Amino acid sequence: MTSALLLAADPLYAQGVDLTALLITILKVVVAFAFLLVATMLMVWFERKLVSDMQNRIGPNRAGPWGILQTLADGTKLFFKEHINPIRAERRVYVLAPFLSFVPAFLLFCIVPVSGNWANGGDGTVELFGRTTYLQLADPPVGILFALAMSSIAVYGVMLAGWSSGSKYPLLGSVRASAQMVSYEAAMGLSVMAVVLVTGTVSTHGMVASQAGDGLFHVLPNWAVFTTLLVPFVIFVIAGTAELNRPPFDLVEAEQELVAGFNTEYSSIRFALFFLAEFMNTVTMSGIFVTLFLGGPSGPAPIGPAWLWGCIWFFLKTSAFLFMFVWFRATLPRFRYDQLMDLGWKLLIPLSLGWLLMLAAVQLSGQQNWNPVAVGAGVILMFLIGWSLLRSANAKARAVHLGEEVNA
Amino acid sequence: MLAVDTPQYLPENIFFGIIAFIMVVSALRVVTTRNVVHAALWLILVLAGVAGNFILLGNEFVAVTQVLVYIGAIVVLFLFGVMLTRAPIGADAHLDNDQRPLALVVALPLLALMGYVLWDAWKDTKITEAGPPIVASTSVLSDSIFKTYLIPFEAASVLLLAALIGAIVLARRD
Numbered sequence: 022m023t024s025a026l027l028l029a030a031d032p033l034y035a036q037g038v039d040l041t042a043l044l045i046t047i048l049k050v051v052v053a054f055a056f057l058l059v060a061t062m063l064m065v066w067f068e069r070k071l072v073s074d075m076q077n078r079i080g081p082n083r084a085g086p087w088g089i090l091q092t093l094a095d096g097t098k099l100f101f102k103e104h105i106n107p108i109r110a111e112r113r114v115y116v117l118a119p120f121l122s123f124v125p126a127f128l129l130f131c132i133v134p135v136s137g138n139w140a141n142g143g144d145g146t147v148e149l150f151g152r153t154t155y156l157q158l159a160d161p162p163v164g165i166l167f168a169l170a171m172s173s174i175a176v177y178g179v180m181l182a183g184w185s186s187g188s189k190y191p192l193l194g195s196v197r198a199s200a201q202m203v204s205y206e207a208a209m210g211l212s213v214m215a216v217v218l219v220t221g222t223v224s225t226h227g228m229v230a231s232q233a234g235d236g237l238f239h240v241l242p243n244w245a246v247f248t249t250l251l252v253p254f255v256i257f258v259i260a261g262t263a264e265l266n267r268p269p270f271d272l273v274e275a276e277q278e279l280v281a282g283f284n285t286e287y288s289s290i291r292f293a294l295f296f297l298a299e300f301m302n303t304v305t306m307s308g309i310f311v312t313l314f315l316g317g318p319s320g321p322a323p324i325g326p327a328w329l330w331g332c333i334w335f336f337l338k339t340s341a342f343l344f345m346f347v348w349f350r351a352t353l354p355r356f357r358y359d360q361l362m363d364l365g366w367k368l369l370i371p372l373s374l375g376w377l378l379m380l381a382a383v384q385l386s387g388q389q390n391w392n393p394v395a396v397g398a399g400v401i402l403m404f405l406i407g408w409s410l411l412r413s414a415n416a417k418a419r420a421v422h423l424g425e426e427v428n429a
Numbered sequence: 430m431l432a433v434d435t436p437q438y439l440p441e442n443i444f445f446g447i448i449a450f451i452m453v454v455s456a457l458r459v460v461t462t463r464n465v466v467h468a469a470l471w472l473i474l475v476l477a478g479v480a481g482n483f484i485l486l487g488n489e490f491v492a493v494t495q496v497l498v499y500i501g502a503i504v505v506l507f508l509f510g511v512m513l514t515r516a517p518i519g520a521d522a523h524l525d526n527d528q529r530p531l532a533l534v535v536a537l538p539l540l541a542l543m544g545y546v547l548w549d550a551w552k553d554t555k556i557t558e559a560g561p562p563i564v565a566s567t568s569v570l571s572d573s574i575f576k577t578y579l580i581p582f583e584a585a586s587v588l589l590l591a592a593l594i595g596a597i598v599l600a601r602r603d
Contacts, residue, residue, distance in 0.1 A: 114470070162567055163493040170493050173501025177473075180505070184466060184512055192512060199509045203502060223567055 032146060033154035045149055053158045057130050061301045065092040068300075068347045075351040102289040109187030110286065118185060119287070119294035122178025125171040126301040131158040132167055132225045133308040133317075136331035139233045140322035145226060147328045155226055156318075156328065164223035165213055168309055169206070172264055176202045178298065179266070179273060179283050186286035194282030198273040201361060202264055208369035209260035212253035215377050216313045218384060219248045225312050233319035246314040249380060254314045256373045258345075261306050263365070265299070267346055269353040272361065307342035311335065367415055375407055441485050448485070452478035469507050476500050490567045 033042050066081065066089055073080025081088030106112060134157040137145035146153045161167055176199055183195020217223055220231040232244050241247050246254045263270040274282030284295045311317055315338050318331035356364070379400050386396040455474035462468050476499045483492035574582050 111466075114466075161489060163489050166490070166493045166497065170496040170501060173497055173505070176501070176505050180508060180512075181470075184508075196509065196512050199505055199512075203505055203509070206502070 033152055041150065041152060045152060045154060049158050053130060053135075054127065056135075057127060057301060057304065058297075060304050061297055062092045062096075063089070064300045064304050064343060065296075067343065068350070071344070071347045072351050075348075096293060099293040100290055104291065105286075105288045107187055107286045111185040111187065114181050114185035115286075116291070118178050118182035119291045119298075120178075121181060122175060122298040123294045123301075125175040125178070126298040126305060129168055129171045129175075129302070129305045130308065132161065132164065133157060133305065133312055134160075134226055134229050135308070135335050136318045136328050137229075138322075138327040139229065139317075139319035139331055140327045145230055145233075145319075156331065157226065160224055160226045162224065164225050164227070165217065165309075165313070166223060168225075169210055169213065172209075173202075173206060175298075175302065178295070182287065182295070183283035186283075188286055190279045190281075191283045191285045194273050194279045194285075197358070198266060198283060201266070201270065201272065201365075204362060204365040205260040205263040205369070208256055208365060208373050209264060211370065211373035211377055212257040212260065213313065215249045215253035215373070215380055216245045218377065218380050219245055225317075229312060229317035229319055232316035242316055242320075244314060244316045249314075250376075252376045253373060256369050256376075257313065258310065259364075260369060261310065262346070262349065263361070265302050265306055265346075267299075267303065268350040269355050270361065271355060272358060275355060303343065303346055304339070307339045307346070308335075310342050311338040367411070371407070371411055375404060379404070445482065445485055448478045448481045465511050466508065469504055469511065472507075473500055473504050476504070488570070490570050 033045060069091070070080045070088065081091035084090040084094045106115065134145065134155065136147075136156040138147055139145050145155060147156055179198040179202075180195045183191040183193075183198070186192070216228065220228045222228060222231065228245070232242070232248075234243055266273045273279075274284070276282075279285070284292055287295060317338075318335040320330060320334035322330035382396060382400060385391075386393065452475050455471045455478070458471040459468050459475065462471060476495065480492040480495040480500075483489075483495060
């Protein structure tokens with residue numbers, strides 16, 4: 022009974038759960054899973070091809086046209102390789118870890134709205150076998166918090182893989198991973214809160230609904246990237262890249278220092294699961310970026326069915342981020358460990374916290390009709406005070422740190 | 430808890446039984462296992478069971494927060510600390526120390542107190558009407574935290590901040 026009500030945000034379950042609703046849900050699960058796997062496969066190919074273009078080489082070009090089936094060939098090959106269990110490994114945890122990495126990567130995708138009828142004031146629903154529903158697997162009332170929870174569970178895959186391998190380098194990799202992910206989760210959560218504040222909802226469907234349509238002066242779309250004034254978006258992209266352990270934040274698997282990092286001892290399909298999870302997370306995280314800041318699948322639909330345009334807009338927006346990730350990898354050198362921690366703790370967290378408070382003040386002043394000049398002056402004054410305090414604290418910390426190094 | 434003899438809540442009661450059993454077994458394993466990392470992993474199972482129970486009670490927000498804070502942050506930090514200092518694979522002979530009687534002195538009165546408070550609050554109340562189940566939405570919950578329970582909430586925050594600063598002061602020697 023309660024479970025039906027928990028899902029009630031989707032109109033599919035408005036009259037309770039019957040056989041049609043169940044079959045539609047199963048269909049959605051299968052389609053979402055297949056779509057995500059194919060997207061992951063193409064992403065691996067896209068990254069390899071694009072990086073080789075940027076490095077002036079050819080890249081995969083044997084399997085299929087433009088080497089597009091290369092991932093499939095690699096996957097098949099990995100499937101037939103031997104499982105190797107290191108003798109010092111903790112066997113049960115060692116076998117469990119790849120799945121802890123893979124399953125949250127898929128679950129994260131469940132809450133991303135991939136399409137829907139958003140054009141001309143549509144509410145994002147479509148008709149599917151005579152039933153009205155959303156084109157997303159689930160729209161839980163906790164919405165985006167579910168995404169944060171899943172990405173925090175994904176830490177365990179990396180962490181336990183490193184520990185259970187019974188080897189030094191993977192252990193170092195997993196210690197780095199856990200510190201990095203915990204550090205950047207705070208900045209990530211705070212920038213998500215900025216979007217929640219502006220859109221007034223935690224549900225991903227509600228976020229897209231509030232971002233659909235015209236925004237400022239009927240020129241810009243009403244996307245959260247504009248309504249939160251850009252800074253939370255930039256912070257979220259940086260924190261998201263760190264959360265994915267992608268370059269320039271890939272200290273977890275820094276080849277020059279740690280062999281292959283946490284997955285050094287893994288082979289065969291278990292390695293493939295880690296590899297897939299990494300790219301699946303990249304695809305899903307791009308989907309989350311789009312949902313939070315770029316209005317998800319919303320956009321104009323000039324001709325043809327609106328849901329098809331939703332798919333096209335979602336694909337284009339997501340691809341832009343996937344391109345950005347590859348571009349990062351091809352151009353940016355890896356962060357040093359202390360730089361990584363400094364960026365997370367001394368810049369991103371204070372800035373996102375300050376920005377959240379600023380947005381809340383602006384929102385409140387709009388509701389209460391406060392004097393805009395006074396509010397603006399107050400905000401600037403608070404930022405200056407905060408910035409100078411942080412600066413002096415950083416200078417002090419650096420002096421102490423240097424003193425320790427000189428004395429040692 | 431929900432009454433057993435109301436058929437409306439039968440699935441909830443069955444799942445509560447399963448989750449409660451898993452939680453009890455895991456909680457026992459937390460204290461009996463000979464490996465620190467295994468103890469942390471069993472603790473995750475206990476905390477996940479708590480989240481499951483919150484979902485059965487129709488409060489998804491608290492369940493997700495439970496996962497986010499306890500499983501996603503606190504146990505990760507436990508494991509981080511263990512791995513940074515020592516992370517033995519296999520049994521560790523020095524895991525138990527000789528403070529068992531003291532632990533018993535603390536644990537038993539705590540169990541008695543909590544059991545008494547629960548019994549005193551609910552006695553043998555049963556939910557018998559077949560009304561709609563209560564599902565607390567996120568907005569209702571946040572209203573009650575930031576309006577009715579604002580002072581306790583802020584007090585808990587200040588307490589956590591004090592603990593945080595205390596930890597930094599203890600860890601730094603200068």
